[in-house]
Amino acid sequence: MSKRLDAVTLEVLWTRVISVVDEAAKAIVRTSFSTLSNEANDFACVLTDAQGRALAQNTGSIPSFIGTLPATVRHFIRELGADSMRPGDVLITNDAWMGTGHMSDVSVLKPIFHRDRLVAFSATTSHMPDIGGRIRAIEAREIFEEGLHIPLARLVREGRVDDTMVALIRANVRTPDQTMGDIWAQVSANELMERRVRALMDDYDLETLEALGDELFTRSERAMREAIRAVPDGTYRYGFRTDGTDAPFEFRIALTVDGDEIVADFTGSSPQQPRAINCVMAYTYAMTAYAVRCALLPGLPNNEGMYRPVKVVAPEGSILNPRFPAAVVSRATTGHYVPALVLGALHRVIPDRVMAGVGSPLWALSQSSTRDDGRPYTTVLFFNGGMGATPIKDGEHVLSWPSNISSTPVEVAERQSPLFFHHKRLRPGSGGAGRFRGGLGQDILIESRSPRPIVLSVMAERTKFPAPG
Incomplete structure (x- = not known):
């Protein structure tokens, strides 16, 4: 197959990739133990290429994970090294800064090998029924109070389960059967994605997924840039106050449209708080990009390329970009205001779109x-x-x-x-x-x-x- 894909072939391959992650999502619903996954839908399945660039995300997933989960894959590539990964490995972490923004979400990844070459990663994130520590209370002053911290690690090494890791997780949570049951559901979903990707590559005689990714990202980025160019240039400001804790919180945004790029600057928002409601930068970025996508390009399935024209600025030490070891378990309490800020700013210029x-x-x-x-x-x-x-x-x-x-x-x-x-x-x-x-x-x-x-x-x-x- 040529390195550049025509539109028809791209559509066929992309549709099949999306079906892979959607099938994996159904597997999590069928096999998970807790209602957080099988009823509340608090999980996501993502397929990336070998560089950690998101090819597809399951259709009904948590939107923010399109920004956080591929970043987690790239953290593993950088910290562990792709050369150290082997067939049969399963990687795990719940690091808040390298993951989804709080330790309640456990990310499980599997490097996918095809013809002895690393070609992709299947990745899932799921909200655990329990991760130890306080019961999701905002009283925590730092992240060490919020439960078990799993660094970038291996759960399975070349097909052999790390029994010590499993024992460590079980010993630190209130509901070990539920928590590990949900994690094994993620492992199974990743293995399903691995099988489907290998079959796809065999069917189309693909050596890698790079050509698919490059074409997909280029076209998606171009579509997003065209959508941004349709918005008049300028800086649009919006803000509001929220309940807060001891005093109300301030949220501010200056959204700048400059040609085919958007920069969201949250300078002026409240400082980092001594409570468990801080929102890490990865989550802030993901929620910003998602809101831009909803307003400007809602019909395109999620992938890496469509978010490249979106930049985010949030001062370090602020409530939307806290310094470690800030407490973050209830980060949705603040992070969910980010899309409202973005849409409020866009309402100044495209009120019919928000x-x-x-x-x-x-x-x-x-x-x-x-x-x-x-x-x-x-x-x-x-x-x-x-x-x-x-x-x-x-x-x-x-x-x-x-x-x-x-x-x-x-x-x-x-x-x-x-x-x-x-x-x-x-x-x-x-x-x-x-x-x-x-x-x-x-x-x-x-x-x-x-x-x-x-x-x-x-x-x-x-x-x-x-x-x-």
């Missing part, structure tokens, strides 16, 4: 206790607000944006824990006024029916400063 304010950040209820048989359990339940209205229609009700997390069904939540839901219903009239109204929020009344104490942690926002509109 939606109104949304009900994010999502709310999370984490709980931990023991069952009747004495075994410990942990669960995390997510509750979503409404989507903002657009110039052409009402917003969707109780839809998680920008995280794409699903709401665990009441029946499943009650089966997994001693909680009883008196009601979980749409809140009438909560969408705001206007020709087109925002999506509705929800009212929830929950009762604990456990005879034992339960440790609860609630991640909530928008109680003092509601969404605009």
Whole structure:
């Protein structure tokens, strides 16, 4: 096959690559142990080339992981070296700065070899039911309080499981069977992607995926640059205040459109906080790029090329780019405001392309206790607000944006824990006024029916400063 792919061949190969990651996602839903993966959809599957450049991400995944997971692959390549990787290796980490922004997400990678050559990486990230430490509480002052830290490491070496690593993880979490069950589900999904990629390369007699990647990234980057050029040059500013902790937080953006590039500068946002709500730069970048994509190029599937024209500036030591060892476990509490900032700035110049304010950040209820048989359990339940209205229609009700997390069904939540839901219903009239109204929020009344104490942690926002509109 020639190094340059024609449009038809590119479409066939890319569609097949996307089907690979989508099939892997279904495997995680089928085989994972916790509701975070099989109900809440809090995971992602990504396929990269041998350089760690994202070729595809599963269709229904967490959007931010397109920016964080390929970066994790590149960290492994840089720190461990591609030459040290062997067929049968499985790599693992939950490093917040090299991963997704908090240690609750465990990233599992597998180098894919074809004809004795490293050609790709299959990669998954999944939110664990428990990673030790505090129960997702913002009281943590530094990351060492937030649970087990897995550095860039091997879980499997040339097909042999590292029993010490498995024992280390199991010894540091409250629910070892659930946590390791979810990790092994990720391993299986990565192996499935490996098999499908090898079959694809055999079918098309490919030695590498570089030609596919180069063509895909070039075309996607060109499409994004064309979309940016359609926006008038200028610097567009936006900002707001949020609930915060002891005092409200400030979020500010100066979004500069310069030809075919966009620079998002978050200078002026609040400084790094002594609470577990700081948002690392990788997550800030991912949420910025995702919002730009939603406004300017929503129809193109995620890949590395489309984000190249997007640059992000956030002062080190700020709430959107904290210094290690800042506490970060509830980084969505602040990071979910990033897309709202981007869209608010773009509203100044392309109001017909962006939606109104949304009900994010999502709310999370984490709980931990023991069952009747004495075994410990942990669960995390997510509750979503409404989507903002657009110039052409009402917003969707109780839809998680920008995280794409699903709401665990009441029946499943009650089966997994001693909680009883008196009601979980749409809140009438909560969408705001206007020709087109925002999506509705929800009212929830929950009762604990456990005879034992339960440790609860609630991640909530928008109680003092509601969404605009």
